[in-house]
Amino acid sequence: MxxxxxxxxxxxxxxxxxxxxxxxxxxxxxxxxxxxxxxxxxxxxxxxxxxxxxxxxxxxxxxxxxxxxxxxxxxxxxxxxxxxxxxxxxxxxxxxxxxxxxxxxxxxxxxxxxxxxxxxxxxxxxxxxxxxxxxxxxxxxxxxxxxxxxxxxxxLGKKGEPIVHGTSPDFQIGRVITVLEGNDVCLISTGNILPVVVEAAEELDKIGLSAQVVSCHSVKPLDLEFLEFAFSKFRLVATIEEHSRIGGLGGSVAEWFTDQPILNARLQRIGTSDLFLHEVGDQAYVRHRFGLTASAISKQVLRKLSQF
Amino acid sequence: MTAQNSLFDIKHLEKIADQVRGEVIQLSHSAQTPHLGSSLSCIDILVVLYWSILSIDSQNSTAPDRDRFILSKGHAATALYAALAYRGFFPLDELRNYAQPGSVMAEHPSIGSAPGIEAATGSLGHGLPIGLGMALASQIQNLSYRVFVVMSDGECNEGSVWEAAMIAPAHGLSNLIVVIDYNKWQATGRSQDVTSIDPLDGKWRAFGWDVYELDGNSIENLVNVLGSIPNSANKPIAIIAHTIKGKGVSFMEDDNNWHYRIPTASEVEEAKKELGLI
The missing domain is CATH 3.40.50.970 (Thiamin diphosphate (ThDP)-binding fold, Pyr/PP domains)
Incomplete structure (x- = not known):
């Protein structure tokens, strides 16, 4: 990047x-x-x-x-x-x-x-x-x-982030970009975690769960039209970010969610924990530590789905 | 767009300064707002800048090549509002809106509070970095305007002031002029007691600025120094303006209670008498 x-x-x-x-x-x-x-x-x-x-x-x-x-x-x-x-x-x-x-x-x-x-x-x-x-x-x-x-x-991330979009997508601030179409759950990603989220969707697909993936590059303003669509279509909408679960994309969607009438979908926020990390490790280590690998994300989604 | 020579008359400017002082005292009383001592100390500086130094047009306050003026000590907003009104940027009647509910003319200025205001200030230490950006913009855009920033001595507590002070000389910004309204007080104490501010001239000189010292309450001194600043020295310019907080009213001068105190109706009358306004 x-x-x-x-x-x-x-x-x-x-x-x-x-x-x-x-x-x-x-x-x-x-x-x-x-x-x-x-x-x-x-x-x-x-x-x-x-x-x-x-x-x-x-x-x-x-x-x-x-x-x-x-x-x-x-x-x-x-x-x-x-x-x-x-x-x-x-x-x-x-x-x-x-x-x-x-x-x-x-x-x-x-x-x-x-x-x-x-x-x-x-x-x-x-x-x-x-x-x-x-x-x-x-x-x-x-x-x-x-x-x-x-x-x-x-x-921005730093360097070496892989390219996700094979072609240049329509980019508008305030509108999500659909990366994968799906039917069961919706994974809303923001920022440099996107390639990991795509991998998580592929893992879910292998066990028969169809996941939609969108890049919600714009945390403010949010794409409210898309949120209304996602929370009416899917059983579960998960936000995923390399950021604290406090106040980031997940927090922002949760604020919107609480102001809505009863919605079909549940909201799951996946992100980092409310702590300073004192351990030494690279980005891959930290993602593993906070459950931000493809496998950990897919497991968290499955666990959440099993709760309702 | 240059100031008219007739406006350079010292006595005339002193009379204007008295009028602006009277207005500022009245505004503090009418709106029941503080910071009167801070406003009074910098009025002579503002009057000299607006009437004889700045290349501005009150009827075209957004001309791209105008000189920029930033009152970084935004708590002296009444001095700025009154100076702009008397200089013709907006009708004097509009000063009555100051600090009234629903008015845009707040106790600290922002762009939109009134024509002629170049930056929102109130939190100290912001005006100089913004002015530095404006001075660099003039170079990039090949325009010849100058940028004047008036700060308080207490404001020099802020680290961002010294960040800007260090980078401005690296770019040889001779079109950036900071005037420090050095009234020797900050909100709750003597500036020298709160931080070791002295020698203030030595600090700016050590940072690479050309430094001038003057009596910041002398219209004549201000006109002479500000009017003769060379613009080819390839260095930014710091003016240490020695002032008196509460200047112009005997019972307010150098009394730091007037940082927050608001004058009563009788004190307003007494002050205006001293200023020869009634």
């Missing part, structure tokens, strides 16, 4: 002279191509995220289209007030890109984990929260965010 982002922002910088890329002193050599095409629109803002968000807002208020980029926890919780007051209160078109979201940087410890960022950012008025499911969605999400002309948080 990271490399695709760097490539797409470089293309966009050529097409749109309003685009400015600000980096929080990461991405060594990653943006070399960008700097070749738009040297005067690249700023290494140093390790000073609060200032970077304020700077971005100042640029946006003058008609530019800043894209601020650094590691997810440092560009969200570190400078949350600047996001709230500078970006969102002004409703200024700043795109905040958090790289290494979830547990992409698992081995670096909890300072670099980002399991609460969706919860914080989606609570702020005017903010849009977009979590692409694969590298194809990253390119489309970045373009959609630029077109939106509003505050957007773009939550």
């Amino acid at each position: 990271r490399n695709v982002f760097a490539d797409e922002i470089t293309r966009l910088a050529v097409e749109d002279k309003r685009i400015v890329l600000l980096s929080g002193d990461i991405g060594n050599r990653l943006f070399n191509n960008y700097k070749e095409v738009a040297a005067n629109r690249f700023f290494n803002c140093g390790v000073a995220e609060a200032n970077m968000i304020g700077m971005s807002t100042g640029m946006a208020l003058c008609g530019l289209r800043p894209v601020a980029y650094t590691i997810a926890p440092f560009i969200t919780t570190r400078c949350l007030e600047q996001i709230r007051v500078d970006v969102c209160y002004h409703n200024s078109p700043v795109i905040i890109v958090g790289v290494g979201a979830g547990f992409s940087y698992a081995g670096l410890g909890a300072t670099h984990h980002s399991g609460e960022d969706i919860a914080f950012l989606r609570a702020i008025p005017n903010m849009h929260v977009v979590c692409p499911g694969d590298p194809v969605e990253v390119r489309l999400a970045l373009r959609a965010a630029i077109d939106l002309n509003k505050p957007v948080y773009l939550r």
Whole structure:
């Protein structure tokens, strides 16, 4: 996702002279191509995220289209007030890109984990929260965010995420992308866990359970039309995310769910637990630890179905 | 769009400052809102900027090449509202909406509160980073406007101020001018007692800024210094403006109770008499 982002922002910088890329002193050599095409629109803002968000807002208020980029926890919780007051209160078109979201940087410890960022950012008025499911969605999400002309948080994995979409899907902020059609359960994925969710659906299919998979890249705004459809068609709707079960996609759907009249389907939230991880391990380890592997997801879904 | 020479007259600007002070005192009383001492200390700075320094047009407040002004110490909003109204950005009558239920003119300013407001402030330490972004935008867009940010000394407690202070010189932003309304008080104590703020000029100089010190309550001093800032030094500019909190009213000057205290009707009358307004 990271490399695709760097490539797409470089293309966009050529097409749109309003685009400015600000980096929080990461991405060594990653943006070399960008700097070749738009040297005067690249700023290494140093390790000073609060200032970077304020700077971005100042640029946006003058008609530019800043894209601020650094590691997810440092560009969200570190400078949350600047996001709230500078970006969102002004409703200024700043795109905040958090790289290494979830547990992409698992081995670096909890300072670099980002399991609460969706919860914080989606609570702020005017903010849009977009979590692409694969590298194809990253390119489309970045373009959609630029077109939106509003505050957007773009939550990216790190690198090496597999491509899920064989062809370029229709991408609209606020609309899910259907990845697999199914009849029994609906798996709503957000962000970089999407390839794992597709695998989980395939495992369920092997035992005769037909699972629909959608990429709900847009956690805010939610695709309410799709939710109404899913909760009327399926017995179980499960949200899956590499984020805490508190306040992320699952929390967001649960809020919507409680405001509805009686619905056919049950809701299951699958995500990380409410704790700081003190154990050492890579992303695969953490996913295993929190039940976010294909096999663990399919088992959790089967267990839930057996309860009703 | 440049200021008219006739407006440079010092006595004329001093009279305007008195009027703005009277208005600010009246607003505090009418709306029953605090931060009067903070507003009074920066009025001379605002008057000199709006009447003789800023390249602005009150009838075209969104022109792309206008100078930008950010009141980063947003709690002095009444000073900004009154200055904008007297400068012709909106009718004086609209000041009566200040802090009234349903009004957009809040106790801290935001874009949309009134024409001419460039940024929402109130939480301290935000104005300088935003101003820095605006100053860089002028370079990217090949426009020649300048960006002025007025901060308080208490605001210099905020780390984000120093993040911005460190990066601005790296970009040689001579079109970024910060004016620190150095009244030596913050909300609940002497600035020097709360943090070791002195030497404030030395701090900004060490960060790579060109530093000027002046009497921030002297219209003449402000006009002379702000009017002669070179714009070719390739460094951002910090003006340490020594001011008096509550300036202009004898019983408010340098008395930090007026950070929160609201004047009674008789105190408003007494203050206006001192200012020669009645």
